[in-house]
Amino acid sequence: MKYLLKHTLIATSVAATMGLATAAHAETEMVVVSWGGAYTASQQKAYHEPYMAANSDVKIINDDSAGEAVAKLRAMNEAGNVTWALVDMVASDAILLCEEGLLEEIDHDTALAAAPDGTLASEDFGDMIVSPCYIPQIVYSTTFGYRTDLVKEAPTSINDIFDLEKIPGKRSLEKKPINNLEWALIADGVSPDEVYDILETEEGVDRALAKLDTIKDSVIWWDKGAQTPQLLADGEVVIGSTYNGRLFSVIEEEKQPIAMMWDWQVFDLDGWVIPKGAPHREEVAKYLTFATDTQRLADQAKYISYGPARASSAPLVGKHADLGIEMSPHMPTAPDNAKNTLLYNYEFWADNRDDLTERFNSWLAQ
Amino acid sequence: MATNAAVINEQLVTADGVPLRTSLARAQRRNRLRALSLVLPLFLFIAITFFWPIVDMLFRSVENQLVGEVMHRSAPLLQDWDESSGELPDETVFAALAEDFKEARETKTSGKVGRRLNYEKPGFSGLFRKTARKAPKLEAPFKDAFIKADKKWGKVEMWQVFKRESTPYTISYYLAAMDMGYGDTGEIARNAENKRIYMKLFWRTVWISLLITALCLLLAYPISYLLSVLPVAKSNLLIILVLLPFWTSLLVRTTAWIALLQQEGVINDIVVWLGFVADDNRLQMIHNRTGTIIAMVHILLPFMVLPLYSVMKTIPPSYMRAAKSLGATPFTAFVRVYIPNTIAGVGAGAILVFILAIGYYITPALVGGQSGTLISNFIAFHMSSSLNWGLAAALGSILLAVVLALYFIYDKIVGFDNMKLG
Numbered sequence: 001m002k003y004l005l006k007h008t009l010i011a012t013s014v015a016a017t018m019g020l021a022t023a024a025h026a027e028t029e030m031v032v033v034s035w036g037g038a039y040t041a042s043q044q045k046a047y048h049e050p051y052m053a054a055n056s057d058v059k060i061i062n063d064d065s066a067g068e069a070v071a072k073l074r075a076m077n078e079a080g081n082v083t084w085a086l087v088d089m090v091a092s093d094a095i096l097l098c099e100e101g102l103l104e105e106i107d108h109d110t111a112l113a114a115a116p117d118g119t120l121a122s123e124d125f126g127d128m129i130v131s132p133c134y135i136p137q138i139v140y141s142t143t144f145g146y147r148t149d150l151v152k153e154a155p156t157s158i159n160d161i162f163d164l165e166k167i168p169g170k171r172s173l174e175k176k177p178i179n180n181l182e183w184a185l186i187a188d189g190v191s192p193d194e195v196y197d198i199l200e201t202e203e204g205v206d207r208a209l210a211k212l213d214t215i216k217d218s219v220i221w222w223d224k225g226a227q228t229p230q231l232l233a234d235g236e237v238v239i240g241s242t243y244n245g246r247l248f249s250v251i252e253e254e255k256q257p258i259a260m261m262w263d264w265q266v267f268d269l270d271g272w273v274i275p276k277g278a279p280h281r282e283e284v285a286k287y288l289t290f291a292t293d294t295q296r297l298a299d300q301a302k303y304i305s306y307g308p309a310r311a312s313s314a315p316l317v318g319k320h321a322d323l324g325i326e327m328s329p330h331m332p333t334a335p336d337n338a339k340n341t342l343l344y345n346y347e348f349w350a351d352n353r354d355d356l357t358e359r360f361n362s363w364l365a366q
Numbered sequence: 367m368a369t370n371a372a373v374i375n376e377q378l379v380t381a382d383g384v385p386l387r388t389s390l391a392r393a394q395r396r397n398r399l400r401a402l403s404l405v406l407p408l409f410l411f412i413a414i415t416f417f418w419p420i421v422d423m424l425f426r427s428v429e430n431q432l433v434g435e436v437m438h439r440s441a442p443l444l445q446d447w448d449e450s451s452g453e454l455p456d457e458t459v460f461a462a463l464a465e466d467f468k469e470a471r472e473t474k475t476s477g478k479v480g481r482r483l484n485y486e487k488p489g490f491s492g493l494f495r496k497t498a499r500k501a502p503k504l505e506a507p508f509k510d511a512f513i514k515a516d517k518k519w520g521k522v523e524m525w526q527v528f529k530r531e532s533t534p535y536t537i538s539y540y541l542a543a544m545d546m547g548y549g550d551t552g553e554i555a556r557n558a559e560n561k562r563i564y565m566k567l568f569w570r571t572v573w574i575s576l577l578i579t580a581l582c583l584l585l586a587y588p589i590s591y592l593l594s595v596l597p598v599a600k601s602n603l604l605i606i607l608v609l610l611p612f613w614t615s616l617l618v619r620t621t622a623w624i625a626l627l628q629q630e631g632v633i634n635d636i637v638v639w640l641g642f643v644a645d646d647n648r649l650q651m652i653h654n655r656t657g658t659i660i661a662m663v664h665i666l667l668p669f670m671v672l673p674l675y676s677v678m679k680t681i682p683p684s685y686m687r688a689a690k691s692l693g694a695t696p697f698t699a700f701v702r703v704y705i706p707n708t709i710a711g712v713g714a715g716a717i718l719v720f721i722l723a724i725g726y727y728i729t730p731a732l733v734g735g736q737s738g739t740l741i742s743n744f745i746a747f748h749m750s751s752s753l754n755w756g757l758a759a760a761l762g763s764i765l766l767a768v769v770l771a772l773y774f775i776y777d778k779i780v781g782f783d784n785m786k787l788g
Binding site: 067068070071074096098099100101170175220221223234235236347350351352353354355356357358359361362363364365 | 473474475476477478480481484485488489490491492495560561562563566567628629630631653731732735736737744749750751752753754755
């Protein structure tokens with residue numbers, strides 16, 4: 001009896017170990033970090049699900065901590081234990097971490113698929129490749145939404161943000177110098193080409209802050225992208241800035257009486273980076289080639305109103321998966337929306353972010 | 367007498383001939399070791415998760431090895447350069463710098479140094495990025511080559527910063543945290559008025575925390591009294607009302623306050639409906655200091671109620687009756703008998719609420735607007751967004767010092783022996 005028991009135990013444990021070993025072999029768990037919410041959902045549907053369907057040995061695990069990714073990646077790197085395979089981040093953060101040597105450099109032409117007509121990836125993405133470590137996915141913009149029922153006259157230009165007579169009431173702006181200083185200068189009559197030259201000078205910053213001073217008492221400052229849609233829906237503000245995808249969902253999905261004001265929207269990018277020392281490099285490389293090809297980037301626009309970063313994806317953008325509305329007019333890059341646009345100036349803000357943030361915060365605290 | 371005792375001790379031995387005192391000491395040592403080994407896991411846990419991070423933070427606030435390590439050829443040479451001469455360093459420094467840049471380009475460390483120096487002076491980040499890109503093409507004469515690569519290398523003030531921050535330890539993070547910096551001639555001076563921010567925030571954090579503590583005490587004292595005198599069945603029910611919000615997620619409670627206090631919110635709707643304020647003149651109760659104070663008082667209230675309640679529960683009702691029977695008015699009895707008996711709970715609650723309030727950051731970030739943000743919001747900002755961990759560490763260390771200072775003042779006034787946490 002004892003003998004039998006012993007053998008059964010050994011046999012089961014051997015079987016269990018083998019079972020575990022085969023399971024571990026069959027499945028590579030890839031931790032992909034992104035922003036959570038509707039954005040991760042769009043990636044899940046457009047990239048992760050089709051990829052996992054075609055590659056049953058890979059399991060993609062979503063981690064929603066992109067908001068703290070910069071700090072966490074640096075901490076992981078210092079501890080020498082990077083657990084994230086792939087991270088989604090905005091371009092300015094990718095530039096910063098790439099400079100710090102925390103990200104893998106990528107050869108875009110060999111690592112990524114060419115466009116269907118054979119155009120090389122580096123050309124298809126073009127100027128969007130703002131750092132050698134970066135694979136752009138989408139173009140998003142920071143722009144304005146306003147309450148159609150609470151304004152007497154619809155705002156049409158960035159000047160209206162600073163015009164308390166035309167648009168009385170509260171407005172929400174991001175609690176950051178970025179974008180606000182540019183908008184203030186443009187509204188103050190500075191030619192958009194000269195905005196950054198002027199911001200480089202002390203007087204230029206003073207001028208921008210003086211312009212912001214005129215509406216300071218009517219501003220609610222936001223930290224998180226979800227705040228402006230909420231403030232608009234509650235009627236706390238009549239107009240406010242946020243990411244265009246958030247406004248799309250509050251307008252088209254939640255049917256709130258809100259409309260877009262695209263004047264001088266600021267384009268920015270969101271995309272993938274591979275942390276240095278990340279696990280599963282080979283699988284990640286395979287996944288990236290798939291997830292950033294022309295069709296996949298166009299597919300993502302079915303779920304969220306952000307423009308694909310590849311030029312070749314634009315003509316393929318179709319209808320929203322659930323609402324069935326045509327998505328191309330909702331893209332920040334659509335010709336009607338993109339009459340006046342500004343591209344986030346990465347060089348300028350990499351140099352001046354620390355200093356101007358200090359100026360801006362001190363101004364806020366006064 | 368002493369000699370007598372010694373004689374007696376020598377005579378007392380255990381069965382195996384060991385003097386009793388030695389044997390006893392041995393047995394006690396064994397017990398003490400056993401007791402220690404029980405405490406050891408907790409001790410190690412606290413050392414690793416509490417003391418070590420604090421030591422690490424204190425170290426980070428002065429640590430500055432990066433520049434000297436990466437620029438290991440040019441930085442030592444630079445120490446001989448006279449920064450007040452108004453002249454650029456000589457060719458040997460530039461030649462060493464070229465070597466450093468070539469190596470840093472290979473190891474991808476130049477960007478880090480650029481970022482580090484950019485904290486001190488804007489422009490370094492771009493300068494290092496540009497120079498590293500051009501590094502392989504730099505050739506003698508190096509001075510001209512560098513200035514051609516970027517004219518900022520021809521500016522003495524850039525070199526002054528470079529030299530200053532190439533030492534292994536720095537006080538510049540502390541200076542920045544106290545709104546100070548180096549002037550053009552290298553002297554330490556306060557920043558221009560429009561760049562001062564942290565000192566203002568430290569004071570604001572301290573006084574808002576004190577105000578919140580006072581308000582919590584004011585609100586919690588009668589509640590705790592009521593809880594302590596009610597029959598158990600009723601007081602348990604009320605205790606649940608205190609604990610329920612305590613167990614609810616912080617974010618949920620904060621968001622609930624937004625819904626209540628905002629201009630189109632419940633409270634404003636009611637006062638407008640009652641006609642106290644005009645519809646176009648609704649009260650601004652959130653996204654400012656008022657919002658921070660209201661939300662934080664609510665969130666921290668249980669930390670005051672619970673210690674107060676536990677102390678009041680132990681005060682026998684006969685004390686007050688005795689005071690009254692000796693001729694005290696209810697007020698005198700309350701002030702001279704009841705309050706002194708609750709001091710232990712007041713002290714514990716006050717210190718709990720104050721220390722929690724001084725480090726709060728989610729609530730002020732969401733409801734604080736521009737006038738209600740606290741210093742911890744900036745520590746979080748430098749930790750997670752600007753990645754200036756040195757400055758975050760310096761701000762954190764100063765906050766720690768402020769808390770410790772207040773702690774000792776508290777000890778002098780109230781005394782820790784008089785504190786009862788529950």
